[in-house]
Amino acid sequence: MATSTVRTPAGAPARSMRADARRNYDRLLNEARASFAEHGTDASLEDVARQAGVGIGTLYRHFPNRQALMYAVFQEALAALLARSRELAEGDHPCHALVEWLGAVVTHTGEYRGVAQALMSATRDETSALARCNTPLREAGARLLARAQESGAVRAEVSIDDLMQLTNAIALAAEQAPDDPALADRLLALTLQGLKGPAAEQG
Amino acid sequence: MATSTVRTPAGAPARSMRADARRNYDRLLNEARASFAEHGTDASLEDVARQAGVGIGTLYRHFPNRQALMYAVFQEALAALLARSRELAEGDHPCHALVEWLGAVVTHTGEYRGVAQALMSATRDETSALARCNTPLREAGARLLARAQESGAVRAEVSIDDLMQLTNAIALAAEQAPDDPALADRLLALTLQGLKGPAAEQG
DNA sequence: GAGCAACCGGAGGTGCCCTCCAGATCGCCT
DNA sequence: AGGCGATCTGGAGGGCACCTCCGGTTGCTC
Numbered sequence A, B: 001m002a003t004s005t006v007r008t009p010a011g012a013p014a015r016s017m018r019a020d021a022r023r024n025y026d027r028l029l030n031e032a033r034a035s036f037a038e039h040g041t042d043a044s045l046e047d048v049a050r051q052a053g054v055g056i057g058t059l060y061r062h063f064p065n066r067q068a069l070m071y072a073v074f075q076e077a078l079a080a081l082l083a084r085s086r087e088l089a090e091g092d093h094p095c096h097a098l099v100e101w102l103g104a105v106v107t108h109t110g111e112y113r114g115v116a117q118a119l120m121s122a123t124r125d126e127t128s129a130l131a132r133c134n135t136p137l138r139e140a141g142a143r144l145l146a147r148a149q150e151s152g153a154v155r156a157e158v159s160i161d162d163l164m165q166l167t168n169a170i171a172l173a174a175e176q177a178p179d180d181p182a183l184a185d186r187l188l189a190l191t192l193q194g195l196k197g198p199a200a201e202q203g
Numbered sequence C: 001g002a003g004c005a006a007c008c009g010g011a012g013g014t015g016c017c018c019t020c021c022a023g024a025t026c027g028c029c030t
Numbered sequence D: 001a002g003g004c005g006a007t008c009t010g011g012a013g014g015g016c017a018c019c020t021c022c023g024g025t026t027g028c029t030c
Helices: A019-039 A047-053 A058-063 A064-090 A094-109 A114-120 A131-150 A160-176 A184-192 B021-040 B045-051 B057-064 B066-088 B096-107 B116-123 B131-150 B160-176 B183-193
Strands: none
Touching: A019 A047, A019 A058, A019 A064, A047 A058, A047 A064, A047 B160, A064 A094, A064 A114, A094 A114, A094 A131, A094 A160, A094 A184, A114 A131, A114 A160, A114 B160, A131 A160, A131 B096, A160 A184, A160 B116, A160 B160, A160 B183, A184 B131, A184 B160, A184 B183, B021 B045, B021 B057, B021 B066, B045 B057, B045 B066, B066 B096, B066 B116, B066 B131, B096 B116, B096 B131, B096 B183, B116 B160, B131 B160, B160 B183
């Protein structure tokens, strides 16, 4: 996966683009970012095109569907998350690292309302461009989880798929309650510690 | 809250309805139930009306918006959940009862794709008819949680709001992965037990 | 600067949402 | 029984968004 200086969002054109095309591509991407952040990922694509000063046909030329656009927008958040995972993988507190990274996932996902949902459904839909986001995320998470499990801090039965799915679910819950920004943290803490108290029955 | 033999879905007419009106109301409700189950709660309302053999205007007369229709459809599941909670509240295993009830919530929610999401956003939107679903659910959950906490099986800091939100989130995750029906159970189990293993660091 | 491939953009077909109101229908009342 | 008003019906219609398609335009190459 060659991540050169030029965006290569697996489906959007990367190699030598005509100057006007690149200009429009960038405008669209910027406008989509702003629009998704403000109105969520179900913002009107015609609005995005209009705001970008570009015809709707041009938008669809560059991004054949909404998912492709979301993928492109989500790219940099993805890169940041992968970088963070590498950073955390070198620290001394595997469990803490895992939880902190999951928190970062939730935060980044929450930047655009609707991304969590889209990522979740994309998990099982190979055809979606967004599915390509999930694989690297999953692998980054898997490394952190494995380390935490080796250290004994996390139970061995926990699977990375379940954990990522739950994290996405938490992100989704958090974005439904924008007036309670600490919700995500509390839910993650809940996940970490579980419900069980001192006198827990055995399940 | 008088639950007589006649449906009284708080917004849909209850008192003496003309015979033709009641007939259409019932047809619409049945068709909506089927349609939501098959296509999710974002099914076309015009389809619902068409399938019910009724004009679109009639649908909107009875259910001023999609939420009202969802509310009416979700009523019986809601009643079942409340009944189940009363049943479980009398058993001997408070923690087990709580978890089982949460499982039932996830199951019923999952019958209609989209309900989990709608319920979650309705939590913070008083104007929505669906918000009226949440309050009784929350209270039923609160009773079960309180009992589990009194018995010491569940940590005292856990709040019912967080727990319900997380449960909804799990329901949502589960409905995104229809090919893995056990996902919800695993995620609930994860919530119950937490990630922590034998040598957990303190968080 | 000529030619052509790449690109632009918006008209247009489709589908859905929701409103509105003229006409059909019901059921009470005499 | 039959009339009459309140109630209900249904679909036309305006608005919006999606996405496709293709005539016209632009940038790049030689």
